[in-house]
Amino acid sequence: MKKLLLTGFEPFLDHKMNPTEMIVKELDGKTIGAFEIIGHVLPVDYEQASPKLLNLVDELEPDAVIALGLAAGRNKITPERVAINVNDGVKDNSGRVPVDQPIIEGGPAAYFSMLPIREMVNALLEEGIPAEISNTAGTYLCNNVMYSVLHELEKRGGEFPAGFIHVPASFELGTQDGRLSCWPLKTIQEAVEVCIRMVN
Numbered sequence: 001m002k003k004l005l006l007t008g009f010e011p012f013l014d015h016k017m018n019p020t021e022m023i024v025k026e027l028d029g030k031t032i033g034a035f036e037i038i039g040h041v042l043p044v045d046y047e048q049a050s051p052k053l054l055n056l057v058d059e060l061e062p063d064a065v066i067a068l069g070l071a072a073g074r075n076k077i078t079p080e081r082v083a084i085n086v087n088d089g090v091k092d093n094s095g096r097v098p099v100d101q102p103i104i105e106g107g108p109a110a111y112f113s114m115l116p117i118r119e120m121v122n123a124l125l126e127e128g129i130p131a132e133i134s135n136t137a138g139t140y141l142c143n144n145v146m147y148s149v150l151h152e153l154e155k156r157g158g159e160f161p162a163g164f165i166h167v168p169a170s171f172e173l174g175t176q177d178g179r180l181s182c183w184p185l186k187t188i189q190e191a192v193e194v195c196i197r198m199v200n
């Protein structure tokens with residue numbers, strides 16, 4: 001059976017949990033669509049996140065990669081269209097605050113997602129789950145890992161479904177910050193499963 005590497009992130013900034021961590025742990029080992037899911041959690045650390053992801057790609061030789069991240073404040077599931085060659089974010093979990101730095105010195109300005117993002121959004125909307133394509137993954141860790149994995153795959157010359165999906169906050173985060181748009185964790189997980197089924 002084909003393997004899909006599904007990554008989430010640990011909590012960061014003042015978020016006490018990260019729904020993507022719970023989801024990848026829950027889906028690890030399950031079969032969804034054509035894939036066995038292999039779930040892993042990445043550190044929110046500019047120096048460690050993408051090396052960990054690229055090591056997993058080397059080690060597991062997956063047939064597809066979907067990285068997930070929390071976009072607190074968004075109220076839709078947002079498959080990302082593009083990753084840009086910039087680290088310029090708020091503090092990571094090791095206290096680093098890069099300013100205007102390239103992720104890969106001399107690398108291309110951007111990479112487009114290799115995931116079927118339009119099909120994902122259409123399938124989500126059909127299920128009644130709010131979704132839209134996002135045209136910016138930001139300049140923090142989520143953009144960093146999306147750019148890094150797409151850069152690596154480009155170097156290897158492979159046509160390979162890989163990319164990034166941002167998800168909204170879950171109820172647990174909503175109870176921490178009453179102004180945050182938040183969803184049941186189960187619905188976010190279902191949305192991720194719908195997206196995975198669109199990959200082949």
Ligand code: PCA
Nearest residue numbers: 009069070140141142143
């Ligand atoms: N979201 C952050 C990093 C980790 C996460 O889950 C982001 O959007 O960059």
